[in-house]
Amino acid sequence: xxxxxxxxxxxxxxxxxxxxxxxxxxxxxxxxxxxxxxxxxxxxxxxxxxxxxxxxxxxxxxxxxxxxxxxxxxxxxxxxxxxxxxxxxxxxxxxxxxxxxxxxxxxxxxxxxxxxxxxxxxxxxxxxxxxxxxxxxxxxxxxxxxxxxxxxxxxxxxxxxxxxxxxxxxxxxxxxxxxxxxxxxxxxxxxxxxxxxxxxxxxxxxxxxxxxxxxxxxxxxxxxxxxxxxxxxxxxxxxxxxxxxxxxxxxxxxxxxxxxxxxxxxxxxxxxxxxxxxxxxxxxxxxxxxxxxxxxxxxxxxxxxxxxxxxxxxxxxxxxxxxxxxxxxxxxxxxxxxxxxxxxxxxxxxxxxxxxxxxxxxxxxxxxxxxxxxxxxxxxxxxxxxxxxxxxxxxxxxxxxxxxxxxxxxxxxxxxxxxxxxxxxxxxxxxxxxxxxxxxxxxxxxxxxxxxxxxxxxxxxxxxx
Amino acid sequence: xxxxxxxxxxxxxxxxxxxxxxxxxxxxxxxxxxxxxxxxxxxxxxxxxxxxxxxxxxxxxxxxxxxxxxxxxxxxxxxxxxxxxxxxxxxxxxxxxxxxxxxxxxxxxxxxxxxxxxxxxxxxxxxxxxxxxxxxxxxxxxxxxxxxxxxxxxxxxxxxxxxxxxxxxxxxxxxxxxxxxxxxxxxxxxxxxxxxxxxxxxxxxxxxxxxxxxxxxxxxxxxxxxxxxxxxxxxxxxxxxxxxxxxxxxxxxxxxxxxxxxxxxxxxxxxxxxxxxxxxxxxxxxxxxxxxxxxxxxxxxxxxxxxxxxxxxxxxxxxxxxxxxxxxxxxxxxxxxxxxxxxxxxxxxxxxxxxxxxxxxxxxxxxxxxxxxxxx
Numbered sequence: 001x002x003x004x005x006x007x008x009x010x011x012x013x014x015x016x017x018x019x020x021x022x023x024x025x026x027x028x029x030x031x032x033x034x035x036x037x038x039x040x041x042x043x044x045x046x047x048x049x050x051x052x053x054x055x056x057x058x059x060x061x062x063x064x065x066x067x068x069x070x071x072x073x074x075x076x077x078x079x080x081x082x083x084x085x086x087x088x089x090x091x092x093x094x095x096x097x098x099x100x101x102x103x104x105x106x107x108x109x110x111x112x113x114x115x116x117x118x119x120x121x122x123x124x125x126x127x128x129x130x131x132x133x134x135x136x137x138x139x140x141x142x143x144x145x146x147x148x149x150x151x152x153x154x155x156x157x158x159x160x161x162x163x164x165x166x167x168x169x170x171x172x173x174x175x176x177x178x179x180x181x182x183x184x185x186x187x188x189x190x191x192x193x194x195x196x197x198x199x200x201x202x203x204x205x206x207x208x209x210x211x212x213x214x215x216x217x218x219x220x221x222x223x224x225x226x227x228x229x230x231x232x233x234x235x236x237x238x239x240x241x242x243x244x245x246x247x248x249x250x251x252x253x254x255x256x257x258x259x260x261x262x263x264x265x266x267x268x269x270x271x272x273x274x275x276x277x278x279x280x281x282x283x284x285x286x287x288x289x290x291x292x293x294x295x296x297x298x299x300x301x302x303x304x305x306x307x308x309x310x311x312x313x314x315x316x317x318x319x320x321x322x323x324x325x326x327x328x329x330x331x332x333x334x335x336x337x338x339x340x341x342x343x344x345x346x347x348x349x350x351x352x353x354x355x356x357x358x359x360x361x362x363x364x365x366x367x368x369x370x371x372x373x374x375x376x377x378x379x380x381x382x383x384x385x386x387x388x389x390x391x392x393x394x395x396x397x398x399x400x401x402x403x404x405x406x407x408x409x410x411x412x413x414x415x416x417x418x419x420x421x422x423x424x425x426x427x428x429x430x431x432x433x434x435x436x437x438x439x440x441x442x443x444x445x446x447x448x449x450x451x452x453x454x455x456x457x458x459x460x461x462x463x464x465x
Numbered sequence: 466x467x468x469x470x471x472x473x474x475x476x477x478x479x480x481x482x483x484x485x486x487x488x489x490x491x492x493x494x495x496x497x498x499x500x501x502x503x504x505x506x507x508x509x510x511x512x513x514x515x516x517x518x519x520x521x522x523x524x525x526x527x528x529x530x531x532x533x534x535x536x537x538x539x540x541x542x543x544x545x546x547x548x549x550x551x552x553x554x555x556x557x558x559x560x561x562x563x564x565x566x567x568x569x570x571x572x573x574x575x576x577x578x579x580x581x582x583x584x585x586x587x588x589x590x591x592x593x594x595x596x597x598x599x600x601x602x603x604x605x606x607x608x609x610x611x612x613x614x615x616x617x618x619x620x621x622x623x624x625x626x627x628x629x630x631x632x633x634x635x636x637x638x639x640x641x642x643x644x645x646x647x648x649x650x651x652x653x654x655x656x657x658x659x660x661x662x663x664x665x666x667x668x669x670x671x672x673x674x675x676x677x678x679x680x681x682x683x684x685x686x687x688x689x690x691x692x693x694x695x696x697x698x699x700x701x702x703x704x705x706x707x708x709x710x711x712x713x714x715x716x717x718x719x720x721x722x723x724x725x726x727x728x729x730x731x732x733x734x735x736x737x738x739x740x741x742x743x744x745x746x747x748x749x750x751x752x753x754x755x756x757x758x759x760x761x762x763x764x765x766x767x768x769x770x771x772x773x774x775x776x777x778x779x780x781x782x783x784x785x786x787x788x789x790x791x792x793x794x795x796x797x798x799x800x801x802x803x804x805x806x807x808x809x810x811x812x813x814x815x816x817x818x819x820x821x822x823x824x825x826x827x828x829x830x831x832x833x834x835x836x837x838x839x840x841x
Contacts, residue, residue, distance in 0.1 A: 036540055125497055125533075128533070129496075129533070250541060309511070316489060316490055
């Protein structure tokens with residue numbers, strides 16, 4: 001019998017497996033995906049949010065604990081467990097040497113992400129390079145990995161892990177780490193969670209999934225049904241507005257539409273519905289998915305003119321292009337009169353200011369609802385471009401309640417030998433909202449804790465048994 | 466805004482269209498920025514016309530890191546394979562910029578060209594030897610090559626070929642350079658390009674651990690074997706140059722003693738070239754199948770083989786120089802050298818010239834202000 005069974009194959013699972021193995025436990029990892037799709041959502045990640053008191057390798061200036069905590073408090077609106085959040089924040093300052101030891105390489109943040117050089121450490125080559133490095137290290141250390149082994153249920157005895165089942169296969173272990181991701185690619189569950197809106201639509205039917213098609217939440221549902229304590233709201237997720245033409249799964253970073261703050265966004269009725277210039281795009285990035293999800297047909301269009309070209313990250317698909325705004329409305333299939341009413345009102349409301357897309361400038365609208373509070377320039381320079389937007393779900397927040405040892409709880413009682421990490425418990429820290437790189441901070445911190453806890457539990461059992 | 470261009474819009478070939486497609490995805494992702502110069506150069510552009518594609522394709526060192534790290538690599542439906550797409554375009558740029566243009570087609574039939582050149586080169590020397598001596602196997606001539614082939618004959622054969630090679634490559638790189646003109650080269654830019662070329666900076670993976678060969682693990686093997694090959698070649702070339710100086714400047718005739726400068730340079734260079742080409746050949750055979758362009762393998766392997774034959778036959782020649790095998794060994798060596806020279810402008814050797822030019826373009830370009838400025 002193996003000491004520690006790790007269910008999942010992404011960042012948190014790998015951190016758990018490596019830590020358990022380093023603690024002396026024998027480790028078996030069960031990854032649902034085939035090798036070429038391994039790693040869950042982790043191949044799509046880019047960086048890690050790190051607390052630091054002074055400049056450190058790739059990080060500039062300082063990002064102290066309190067500032068990190070305040071940032072988290074702000075985006076979550078208080079839906080966070082301060083004790084666990086601070087644990088994650090502190091762990092983020094010391095984990096990089098361990099990551100380097102396992103082959104992860106960092107780089108200074110480069111073009112298009114300069115604002116994050118202070119708060120985030122970037123992986124050289126991105127998340128897939130990180131996942132590859134961890135798998136190589138796991139192999140070197142003797143961690144066994146089985147691909148294409150989706151666990152569908154686990155055997156529990158009085159809150160203790162006994163064995164995991166993947167179809168006809170049964171895997172016993174002394175301890176277990178659950179790190180099998182959220183349920184964003186379980187379309188039925190998303191549909192059920194989001195329900196039917198007042199317009200009679202099922203909003204989730206129009207969602208695109210930015211990450212792994214293997215995150216079906218099978219184990220999460222099974223654990224909740226088996227009495228594990230859950231935390232979070234099933235409709236809360238990292239949701240961004242992405243190009244409506246993005247693939248159904250694994251569109252990742254490149255499908256984001258980065259020009260929102262430089263133009264206006266209209267819905268199917270050609271109406272604006274939110275302040276596009278509220279703050280820098282990365283800071284408002286994770287709110288637009290929900291905003292679009294609340295619009296009729298779960299679709300919207302980002303409209304810019306030629307002045308914006310070259311001032312935002314290049315989109316992966318070309319925009320719809322037209323030489324006049326009425327023509328653009330026709331090409332986008334929007335009601336021309338309503339569209340022109342919206343655009344004329346916006347253009348007329350733009351007050352002269354000094355445009356600078358690199359700072360919160362003084363170009364704002366006056367007497368317009370909703371206002372555009374920065375970068376409000378009239379859209380008057382052809383060619384005009386329109387990009388259709390749909391909600392893109394990155395990961396879900398509903399998870400299992402846990403503590404500082406990463407234990408799964410049943411009726412408030414922590415399990416002796418069942419632990420949880422990554423997306424399956426991120427909701428403890430991240431009840432809503434998002435700030436770049438914090439998913440990796442949680443996954444790395446709790447993956448490492450869960451691996452250590454599981455190894456300790458397995459050793460204890462060996463000693464007793 | 467992208468700069469306005471005076472370069473005419475050329476319809477993209479299939480290979481270039483694929484690079485354009487792939488780079489459009491890369492430019493929206495940018496996770497690979499730390500690996501090499503291709504990606505920072507890409508971020509200075511919003512579109513990828515043919516000349517820019519050629520430039521970026523030749524800036525690519527085919528290290529493979531971006532393929533293994535790519536979240537959009539096959540089996541993803543975006544099927545992004547930067548090293549392969551770039552390799553195909555490089556093949557096209559060699560052919561398209563070849564001088565004289567008609568000979569560009571030789572790149573497509575490289576294996577045949579190489580073997581023909583080798584056979585012709587060898588046959589030429591054998592025939593000359595037979596004519597001169599009446600026999601290929603004969604009593605030792607005391608290591609005196611000129612007893613087999615008079616010095617004047619060798620110069621008469623090699624000098625025109627060498628001059629043609631230099632001219633043809635210069636014309637090719639001139640044509641390539643005109644595609645994207647980044648501006649005048651400052652001394653620091655030249656210095657940086659030279660350093661990057663001589664150190665193979667972009668085969669270090671961005672983190673010093675090297676690039677990818679058979680899997681996602683990093684290795685410095687390619688960089689090291691390439692260094693052995695390049696510097697081995699350079700030493701052998703230096704040996705020839707020194708010997709030429711000895712001959713014409715000082716009137717010192719070959720053969721030279723074992724501890725003479727031409728001999729020392731030649732021996733060290735030859736051994737280094739053998740080590741390098743064996744290593745590169747092995748890497749070529751064992752590389753991950755999706756890296757690079759399979760259609761160019763005959764060219765890669767032919768060039769590696771010719772370099773190896775040139776070096777190995779030179780070392781053999783040195784070992785048998787006092788035996789009756791000298792004329793035969795000399796024929797094989799000179800035949801290999803002749804075949805190598807004949808194919809230099811239309812074979813894999815061209816990659817060094819084009820890459821050097823691309824590195825210089827990048828060294829110039831990176832010193833210019835960014836024309837694309839993203840907001841925060």
